[in-house]
Amino acid sequence: MRHLIVPNLLVEDTLSVLKENGWLAQGMRVVSHQDGEHRLVPLDMGAPAELPESIRDLEITLIEGSANERIDSDWWSHLKKLVGKKEIEKHGDSWPSSHEFISDMMVVRIEESLDVHSASIAEAKLTSHPHIRLILRDEGVQGELRIRKLSPIGARIDNRIVTKSIPKTHVSTRVIVKESGVRIACDPNRAYFSSKLQTERLETLSLAKLLRKHLGRPISVCDPFCGVGPALAPLLSEKGLVSELLASDLNPDAIELLLQNLSAWDRREYPMEPTTIRRMFDDRIVGVADAMDLAKHPEFRAKWDMLIVNLPHRTIDILPSLVGLLDTSSTSIVRGRAIVAESEIDAANKAICAALPPRLEGSDEPSLSIKRDYSSSLRLCSFQAWIAPF
Ligand SMILES: C[S@@+](CC[C@H](N)C(=O)[O-])C[C@H]1O[C@@H](n2cnc3c(N)ncnc32)[C@H](O)[C@@H]1O
Incomplete structure (x- = not known):
């Protein structure tokens, strides 16, 4: 994920430029630079490749983003309420720790041993990420055309979370992704993206x-x-x-x-x-x-x-x-x-x-x-x- 390297004194000003334009990555944290004099500010995927003059001189580094701890702890606490502490401990590292956002959809890999909990995983993810409409289980890339098999396991419909018999009308995977300031139409169920x-x-x-x-x-x-x-x-x-x-x-x-x-x-x-x-x-x-x-x-x-x-x-x-x-x-x-x-x-x-x-x-x-x-x-x-x- 792109992060701006911002001198500590300029962090507040930079954050306001990014927030004003919707270029601050949602759900990710600002982290300290190892030199102690800078902070690393996560850029939203939609932020343009070329930034405006006021922040253009800031260097960019590419590092793994750090999830906002509040959202992360939210997901665990929702999951705990749904499946119980014992189940969480039983499956340890097998629980999905990462996910991919594609516009308002979230793609999650779920290990076979957690099949029975896929509805709870979807519910906990949807509760902790209120901007997400659809949760898709990633069953891997298939065939020569490299299309991912993505199965819907949870959806938000009129502010309700649905994990069983999700109506066909609510599982569309045709979306517009905003990346580097450009809109990309894609449908990961029909073509690789x-x-x-x-x-x-x-x-x-x-x-x-x-x-x-x-x-x-x-x-x-x-x-x-x-x-x-x-x-x-x-x-x-x-x-x-x-x-x-x-x-x-x-x-x-x-x-x-x-x-x-x-x-x-x-x-x-x-x-x-x-x-x-x-x-x-x-x-x-x-x-x-x-x-x-x-x-x-x-x-x-x-x-x-x-x-x-x-x-x-x-x-x-x-x-x-x-x-x-x-x-x-x-x-x-x-x-x-x-x-x-x-x-x-x-x-x-x-x-x-x-x-x-x-x-x-x-x-x-x-x-x-x-x-x-x-x-x-x-x-x-x-x-x-x-x-x-x-
Ligand atoms: C890994 S995807 C990359 C797609 C795109 N470049 C991207 O970055 O999203 C590989 C693409 O190659 C296409 N493909 C596979 N075999 C091909 C072939 N023999 N000739 C042309 N395209 C092919 C697939 O349909 C797929 O869209």
């Missing part, structure tokens, strides 16, 4: 700006696993950053949401219905496509300054079939994510280097940086590679 990738997307934005500076012109961007387009939101919002764009995905539902998003971000009328990939405007190629086939198509081949590869469980295998998309007449960048066993990271770095054309002189060799645990042995990592013209 994770609000946890905001930091990743901001890092991609910084890289894109560096590439623009290096090339001295707007850059062309290719996102062949774009989902509903969250990685593109900050890029398209940055004036003069993106020239041409290719955005495609295998999932037609993702493309349907992407078209709505592009209409808003690009301020142009895109078609409402998803179609096979095609040129929709002179500078926009959008639609349903298998990424592995794109480089075979002369219209899409050798055209892109930035290639985003976000299919982390297959990235290393598929890189060779994507490289042909890069415009190698000038410097280009590949930005990717990969899921790798920690013990295999060195080998994966070698495989990435072998799959890519020669690196730009003076740039670092691509190397996976661990972002978080994916399972007990696997790590979710990201990398970037600066490719030399040839």
Whole structure:
């Protein structure tokens, strides 16, 4: 989560700017910086990538947010009332300690041993988070389209909490998420979306700006696993950053949401219905496509300054079939994510280097940086590679 590093004396003023604009993260705490002279103030996901002048000079750090203790203790006390102290102690660390917010929905992972308590978990979470409408149990990402199975376990209906026979009319998962000042339409039951990738997307934005500076012109961007387009939101919002764009995905539902998003971000009328990939405007190629086939198509081949590869469980295998998309007449960048066993990271770095054309002189060799645990042995990592013209 983004935190502003604020000198102790400026904390009150900064908090009032953030509160006024709704940019202070709800349910999270301001924490002390280890230097004792600053505090770390948590930014709401919707706070813009570029902050206003009065606070623009403050540095930003990316750290795990600290939950507001009052809300945290609220959840435990509601849960205790519902299931009793003995049950709480019996299941110890198995109780869900974290959750993900997607707009007014909360996504929770519940271990099988706690199946019988899922209604109580939903009720306690809804009681301690009054702005939440729907609690969804995360049953994992499934299939090639990486769609999460999310089952409703609790809803707030007319100020009542309902955990049994939740009416179909109240379980819609189609929402608008506000991230870095941009609105993103998504439906995590129909197309992959994770609000946890905001930091990743901001890092991609910084890289894109560096590439623009290096090339001295707007850059062309290719996102062949774009989902509903969250990685593109900050890029398209940055004036003069993106020239041409290719955005495609295998999932037609993702493309349907992407078209709505592009209409808003690009301020142009895109078609409402998803179609096979095609040129929709002179500078926009959008639609349903298998990424592995794109480089075979002369219209899409050798055209892109930035290639985003976000299919982390297959990235290393598929890189060779994507490289042909890069415009190698000038410097280009590949930005990717990969899921790798920690013990295999060195080998994966070698495989990435072998799959890519020669690196730009003076740039670092691509190397996976661990972002978080994916399972007990696997790590979710990201990398970037600066490719030399040839
Ligand atoms: C991990 S998700 C990333 C989505 C999006 N980039 C994001 O950050 O939210 C991977 C996406 O790749 C898509 N996908 C899977 N296999 C594909 C393929 N062969 N060609 C194109 N897209 C594919 C899935 O439908 C899914 O939307």
